[in-house]
Amino acid sequence: EKQPCMPTHPQKPLIIKTGVQFTTKVRLLVKLPEVDYQLKVKTTFDNRQFFILTNNTKVMDIEDYSNGCLSVEFRHLQLKEKKYINGTKGNEGLLSVTEELHSLSFEACFTVQGLTIDLEICSLPLVVISNVSQLPGGWASVMWYNLLTDEPKNLTFFTNPPRANWTQLSEVLSWQFSAQAGRGLDKEQLTMLGEKLLGHHVSCSDYQVSWSRFSKENIPGKSFSFWMWLDSILELIKKHLLPVWSENYIMGFVSKETERILLKDKEPGTFLLRFSESHLGGITFTWVDREDNGEVKFNSVEPYTKNRLSALPFADIIRDYKVISEGVVKENPLKFLYPNIPKDEAFGRLYNSPPSKGETGNSSSVISTPPPSQSPEPPMTPGEFNMLNEHLCFDIDSVSTQTHTKYT
Amino acid sequence: EKQPCMPTHPQKPLIIKTGVQFTTKVRLLVKLPEVDYQLKVKTTFDNRQFFILTNNTKVMDIEDYSNGCLSVEFRHLQLKEKKYINGTKGNEGLLSVTEELHSLSFEACFTVQGLTIDLEICSLPLVVISNVSQLPGGWASVMWYNLLTDEPKNLTFFTNPPRANWTQLSEVLSWQFSAQAGRGLDKEQLTMLGEKLLGHHVSCSDYQVSWSRFSKENIPGKSFSFWMWLDSILELIKKHLLPVWSENYIMGFVSKETERILLKDKEPGTFLLRFSESHLGGITFTWVDREDNGEVKFNSVEPYTKNRLSALPFADIIRDYKVISEGVVKENPLKFLYPNIPKDEAFGRLYNSPPSKGETGNSSSVISTPPPSQSPEPPMTPGEFNMLNEHLCFDIDSVSTQTHTKYT
C-alpha cells in the first residue's frame, strides 16, 4: 500500500473534494478493560448525497507511542457522489454546495463484561466540493462556522447563518494571512478591509457583517465577493509573494485615496505595493513623482497577476522596472519603498535571476532587518489550526451523547 | 449520454492514455442479406496488460447518411492497467512503454443462410501511455511504424526496428510541422536537422537514421533525444508561435555558424529567430551589430520558453525589446527581420497588447504579404492524417484474413 498522501488541500482541512483521497483518524480515549478481540471500526459518510468509494472498515490498533489507547487511521478514503437519489438532492436546493454541511461517522460495536456497547461518533461539519475552484467558498464556510458557533454538529447552520462582529471577523482574516502566508494583517490593513466590506461604518461601532455580504454577494460594481477577492490575494501571496509579504514590504490593503495621502509628501520615487481591487489576484505599485512645474503626480502599473509573476518574480520586476515615454527611456522610477527604505535595501536579497541581459539595477545584497512581527489572538488559534491540519482527528469519547449503550 | 469528447490528444491518434476516454468506430462494408436481428459487436483490448473499463458491447446501427451499411461507434472507452498479471509484464521488459504496441479487437458473430459467421478485426498498432509526458515518445513510435512498414499489425516492430533513410524521415518531419503547425520545413531547415542528427554525412549520400538515434539516445552533451527536442519546439509553436511560424518569420533551425554567416554582411539591426539547441522548447533571436571600430558583433537573448511567452506574446517581445547597458537605454536593436524586412512590416499585424505603458514601439498595422507556402509530399498525406484524426476508424472487411467462417 502507498504511504503519505496527506488529506485534501493541506492548508484547508474539513473540505473534501470528490475523487480525491483523504485521511482521517479516530482514537478511543477510554481505556477498555482487556478487549482481546479485534475492534472493528466502520466509517460512513453522510446520509444521502455521497458515499465512500474505498474500503471503509478497519481494525483498531494500539498506538505505539502513546499510552496504549486504541486508534485507527483511515487512509485513501475517497468520496463519490451518489447518482439518482430518487429525484431530489439530499440537501434542500436553497443552499449552494459549499454551504451544505456533511459529516463522517464512525461506528464500532463490542462487548465488555456482558454489555454490548455501540459506539458512534461523528466529525465536525465537512464541506464537499467537486472542483478546487470551490475551495475558497468552502473555506469561507468553515471559517464562518468555526467563528460563530460552538455546536459540534449543526448541519443546518447555513440555512440561517448568524452575522459576525467585525472585530471578531477581522481577527479571523488576519489569522488566515498569518497561518497561510506567514504574516497577519495590521490595523491599517484591516481598516481598509473593513471599509471595503461595510463602508465607513467600521470606525463608528462594532458593525456586524452578514454571511452573504462576506462571501456570497458581489462587491458593488465587481463580479466577485469580498472573500473571493481576499482569497485570490492570499493565493497570489502563497504562490508568488511569500518572502516579500512576510518581510512586510507589501502594504497591500490601501485605498487609492489613502495611498495618495501617504505618498504625496514623500520623496519622488517613493512607491508602495498594493493589491488590485478591480481584478482577482493582482498586485501593483504606485510611485510618486514631481512634474517640472512642481506638481505631484502618481503613477501605477497594470496589476501583475500569477501569469506574469510566474514568468518573472516580483522582486525582479521591481528591480528591472523602466518607464519609456516619448521614445526616451528614463531610469527606474522606483527608488524608495514607503516610507523611505532604499529599494535595494528592501528587495536586494530577494532578487532572484541576475538582472536581465545588459540591464542596470543594483543587485547588491544589503540585508534588511526583518521588522518585528506581532499577531493578535484569533478565534482559531494556530495550534488548533495545526492540529486540524494534521488529520481530521476525533476522539471517540469526547462526544458522549453519541454513545449508545444497551444491555444484552 | 454525453456527446463529443474526442479521442485522446486530437493531434495524435493511435495513442491512448490510460484513464482518458477515447472513441472508435467499426464499419461493416459487406452488405449483409437481411440480418433482421441485432448485430452485437464487442471490443476488447490487447491480451494481457490492459482492459477496457467501460461498456464494451454495442449493437450495430445503420449509418443514416451512407448506403445503409452497418456501423458502431464506441464512445467513452477507457483503458486501465491490469494489476498482478502473475509476476511478469505482458510484453518483454526490453522495450519501453512507448515501444510496446497494442491492438483493439472487434468481434461479431451472426448467422446467415445457415452459416455462422465469426467476424474479428483488429486495429492498427496502438501505443498506450499513462501520462502526457509520454506522448512525444509514443508519437515517435507511431511515426516510425508508419514510415517503415506496411504490415497492418506487427506488434513486435520495435524489438528490431529498421532504420530510416534521411530523405524519407525528413519528409515525415516536415509533415509534422505542416500538419501540426501549419507550415512545413524548407530545405535549409531540414539540412540543419539532418546535420544535427547525423553529423555532416547528410550531404554526402542518403544516410540512414536508427530508431535509437532518432528518439532514444540523447543528443551528445544534452539530456534529451533528437525527437524530444524537436517535439518540444513543435509544442512551443503550437502554443505560442503559431502566426509567427506560419508566416515563415521563424528561421528556427539554423546552426550558430550558419546564423553568423547569414547575418554578418547584413545591415546592423538585422535579426533572425532560432530555436534553442540547448534547452527544450526555447526560442531566441540574434541580431548583428557593428562596433565603433567597425567590427561585426552578434548578440542574442536567453531563450524564451513557454512560461515567459504565456506572459507576453512573442511578437510583443520583439516589438518591446530594449537593451540597457551601462545605465544607458538604447533603442530597440531589432530593425530588420532577415534578410531585410523592416520589423514592423513583418510583425506589425501580429502585435497584440498595446505597447506596455509609456513604451515606444510602432504598432502600426502594416500588412505583410504572406510568403508563398509549399509543402513536400509526406509518407503520411495530410488527408490520411486527418482521417486518422477523426476517429480510429476500421472497416471490418478490409482485413479479410481476420475473418473466420465456420459452418454449423
Added chain:
DNA sequence: ACAGTTTCCCGTAAATGC
C-alpha cells in the same frame, strides 16, 4: 540509488444540469 513509469491532483476549459 535510480530511472522509467505510474499515480496524484491542481487548475483550466468544457460539458452538464437545473
Added chain:
DNA sequence: TGCATTTACGGGAAACTG
C-alpha cells in the same frame, strides 16, 4: 437561456517499483 456545478484532462510533481 444563464448560472451553478460537475466532468475532463493536460501538466507538473510526487510516489512507486523493479
